[in-house]
Amino acid sequence: MTIPSVDRTIQLISTGAASGSTCSPDLVTAPWEFDAAAPGYGPGSSMGDVIPTGSPRQGELPETYRRATPEELAARIRSAKATLGDRVVILGHFYQRDEVLQHADFVGDSFQLAQATKSRPEAEAIVFCGVHFMAETADLLSGPEQAVILPNLAAGCSMADMADLDSVTECWEQLEDLYGTQADASGRVPVIPVTYMNSSAALKAFCGEHGGIVCTSSNAQTVLGWAFERGQRVLFFPDQHLGRNTAKAMGVPLEQMPMWNPRKPLGGSTATELDDARVILWHGFCSVHRRFTVDQITQARQTHPGVNVIVHPECPMAVVDAADSAGSTDFIGKAIAAAPAGSTFAIGTEINLVQRLAAQHPEHTIFCLDPVICPCSTMYRIHAGYLAWVLEGLVGVDGRAPEVLNRIQVPASDAVHAEVALERMLAARPPAAAPVLVGQA
Ligand code: SF4
Secondary structure, three states: OOOOOHHHHHHHHHHOOOOOEEOOHHHHOOOHHHHOOOOOOOOOOOOOOOOOOOOOOOOOOOHHHHHOOHHHHHHHHHHHHHHHHHHEEEEEEOOOOHHHHOOOOEEEOHHHHHHHHHHOOOOOEEEEEOOHHHHHHHHHHOOOOOEEEOOOOOOOOOOHHHOOHHHHHHHHHHHHHHHOOOOOOOOOEEEEEEEEOOOOHHHHHHHHHOOOEEEOOOOHHHHHHHHHHHEEEEEEEOEHHHHHHHHHHOOOOHHHOOEEOOOOHHHHOOHHHHHOOOEEEEOEOOOOHHHOOHHHHHHHHHHOOOOEEEEOOOOOHHHHHHOOEEOOHHHHHHHHHHOOOOOEEEEEOOHHHHHHHHHHOOOOEEEEOOOEEOOOOOHHHOOHHHHHHHHHHHHOOOOOOOOOOOEOOOOHHHHHHHHHHHHHHHHOOOOOOOOOOOOOO
16 A cells, blocks of 8 residues: 655545644645745644744745746756755654655764765765754854755754743753852863753853753764763753653653743742752653653553554653653664564654655554654745755756845854763763663664
């Protein structure tokens, strides 16, 4: 049986040609309809989240792209790509729609794509089909002459937006008042800031400047081990769930992981709780992974006895605890590829990746834990129409002079410190005999 793309499935459901449900009827609408409307994350998992004032907006997409059929857009993209040759490289995140990903030179998670950036130093333009923080990271890791392009400027990330430089700086000042700035007898400073890759370049720079580091969902435990060697405690942002799941697997008691809500004095914790803290968790989350529940796992086990449940560590702790294993998108893909034919998997991560894995592995039964189709709102903002527009901009078609559209550039003042934090991550090695996060052995 051929498994249709998520976009196609949504269209089929909307016309009654397929059963199933989506979290918003607006998912059938092209993203430029939302780019032109009031600011917001648009339909999908983040539609209930509050978008920060001043978030980047996308200007109007020219009519020729809005009116083109999917087949026309695919042909225009292929033609522009062929004309540009090695001058362009297209990177595509696992959570992108298939209609975009079919044109990517590299497909992967945010860290794999950041590394791919370095593998094509001859490319003048890097078109990043992902979200804003990923394009920023690509800009940090690419050469100064290379232009990183985000096809739709409205493709942010609601989780990354939950921690901004002002509120993290304010938190840091309160923690300095509480703990002081002096190292203890073993040389460990009071707090090490750790930011998840899913954060702005400004926050990566904050970490670089304050003795901190970046982590990904693949190396979070190694990075926390690095931080504990240098600090008495960690301030982890923006994803509380990755921080909690990782620290718990390393043996940190839950009572030593207070939450920091930037809208409350002392983050909503008492001075005593903060004094005893090992990991201070920022009040952020991913609206895609927050949709997964223990009830869904119970249901999957009832309907598919023997099912293997794998979830992403951005899921809430109770969901990770109830699953058979938890790990990054890369881990999920490898676990499925290594399983004997005939296995059944229930997966807790973004629907585009789950549906693609199901199509790539017809020897298994693979389904999403969440029965409601609800893609990442911001990944969804990248559409083949925008990809065709930026590629044809590089070529220069219909009398237009060649131009770089939607370039993402990290200010030099941030870049220098953000690169320090990224380099610390790349150099971090797991401590000997480190415990492993469930499923990452
Ligand atoms: S899946 Fe979650 S963390 Fe990833 S881009 Fe979407 S909102 Fe951000």
